[in-house]
Amino acid sequence: MSRIVMKFGGTSVADVDRIRNAARRVADEVKAGHQVAVVVSAMSGATNQLVAWVNQIAPLHDPREYDTVVASGEQVTCGLMSLALQQLGVKARSWLGWQIPLVTDGAHGKARIERIDTAGLIAGMDAGEVAVVAGFQGVGPGNRVSTLGRGGSDTSAVALAAALKADVCDIYTDVDGVYTCDPRIVTKARKLDKITYEEMLEMASLGAKVLQTRSVELAMNHRVRVRVLSSFENLPGTLVVDEDEIVEKQIVSGIAYSRDEAKITLLHVPDRPGIAASIFGPLAESSINVDMIVQNVSEDGKTTDLTFTVGKADLQRALAALEGVKDKINYARLVPDPGVVKVSVIGVGMRSHAGVALTMFKCLAEKGINIEVISTSEIKISVLIDEQYLELALRALHSAYGLDAS
């Protein structure tokens, strides 16, 4: 007998029929003899509606009341899921965050889980009852409802799996696993049977929106085996595991991309110590995340050019912040470019293999694609390119690294 956590996202519980369908998946696991805890999101669209009401009433809202309102969506689905299970003859009960309790730090709207009291859940499961847990929500100081931030139900599921020492945390979603690349662009993309936490983390943070980044971090820290699979088809999905569990490591496991990039170049910045701080200080104060940074070698020893990227939504605020300190930094000109995308090749195998970057650069050069910025980590190489080449670059790289489906 295993103990498993099954998480169903918003599209998997979007209506009564889909809730019934998800309940059948749970019933199958129960019949197979497993102890099951289920984590549910709100019906897709429900949370958006709740957030819209909050914003209509109070654009700058009290986050405690925001949480009270938006947490109601998961309350509905966890009750309905319990009923659907009972209807299939499976014993089940709903658990709201405060009933467990799943205790958070009370940072409303983006709370962190401090503790999950598993005693009640385990007692129920030991008595043959499925524990149906409302995702995304917990209870914070002063008995207030707190939520974990958008997509937080993945985090709820992984944290619950860790606390329950579950054998696996199955994330049911509307895709059937993690692919080597976005199959809407690269038709030859293949589903991966396994992927490491580190790789998944890079994929997640780069916009392959299968799993919330935070949930992958949590899974990695607690070594929770996570499986991503479709709630609509009976397919094996993708297992996210520790590197040790993957015998045959691919050098490159996948190619990710992000359209949410904007490039800013400062021309002729005085090349002196402390200049980087004077540029990035004002951006940090405005809570603008800076991603790729490149500083060219100074030609004349006096000035240099500095390029970096920010999220597209932050571009105007970043420009305003920098124009405000133009006299202090003393740059010549500010050149914004929102027409860029980031493409990354990812793979734990590149730690022990040379030439991975070279393959990328050669491949892009052959297609006549100019690389504007490069950044690398242990298991990832990212380049910034003109957005018009995105699809071409992804398909060419997918072939170049031997990832195409045969």
Added chain:
Amino acid sequence: MSRIVMKFGGTSVADVDRIRNAARRVADEVKAGHQVAVVVSAMSGATNQLVAWVNQIAPLHDPREYDTVVASGEQVTCGLMSLALQQLGVKARSWLGWQIPLVTDGAHGKARIERIDTAGLIAGMDAGEVAVVAGFQGVGPGNRVSTLGRGGSDTSAVALAAALKADVCDIYTDVDGVYTCDPRIVTKARKLDKITYEEMLEMASLGAKVLQTRSVELAMNHRVRVRVLSSFENLPGTLVVDEDEIVEKQIVSGIAYSRDEAKITLLHVPDRPGIAASIFGPLAESSINVDMIVQNVSEDGKTTDLTFTVGKADLQRALAALEGVKDKINYARLVPDPGVVKVSVIGVGMRSHAGVALTMFKCLAEKGINIEVISTSEIKISVLIDEQYLELALRALHSAYGLDAS
């Protein structure tokens, strides 16, 4: 400074604009120097949607899960109302049933309030904060969410007013008070400035759906002054109070009616002791409520006719139950009649005035309306008539008792 409870029904918080409007009413009371607790229903339609989902999934549902699902509607509005108040510069916070706690007996779907812990609410109100309470919900044994039954927010409001020793419990709704008769039928109906608990109780249970019956009982038991008023217009409304507070008592305060009546007559029932029990026993076993009962005087000393009414929805089940015991009761024939209505004149003044019934009988006779069944209580006379005469009877009685607006 007074302490007041303000309750807003579903139509008064039906959308963002109406929530803002209700919040302005609350802000006015706060500015007038009052301590305020607000009780909110779910947005109109929200509860019906939630109930529909539950019924689609599980027609015979676990009432604990039903409660978990349907209680979410009030959670949404109490969060939104708090935000709307804050937006007006009024300090406010939401209180869910389990946060107060408002403790119930755990009879899910129709729970009774056992206790309201007012310490947290009062501390907040003393600190100048409006307590925005989710109506309809409480917490029962095992920390499960329980609801008070449809329309339960009225009961929440009155119970809260009693617990907080509030000076008044204002029920904001989509009508502007309690009328002498249904103004959609009797155009000369007048709004009552005051009405006694006992009268309101008769009005409520007879289908003048302004206040839930249970909330009026509760108000009467705890002597809570209740005011019914419109959330859309600034009008004084109707005060529901103790008889002592009404100096000039009307003999008849209002005329109520109910269309939800069906008549059943058993012809030629043996006239012997125990016969009534043998008829009404099977109906009670089928949970069918019997209302008006008339047994004619036996003509031959051997058989009699017996007539009674049940709710229209129960008619077929009642007939089936009686047909099942035909041999045992030994009646000649069963005559069902769903085409009847009940009309009642109500007034505490009739305790001390003779001739009130006579006025009714004369008035109906003058219009050629036959009375099929009569039943009376201390402050009410009800008659059953053919449904085609309903409007005529109401208008004639309204004039006969001098209730017409001048």
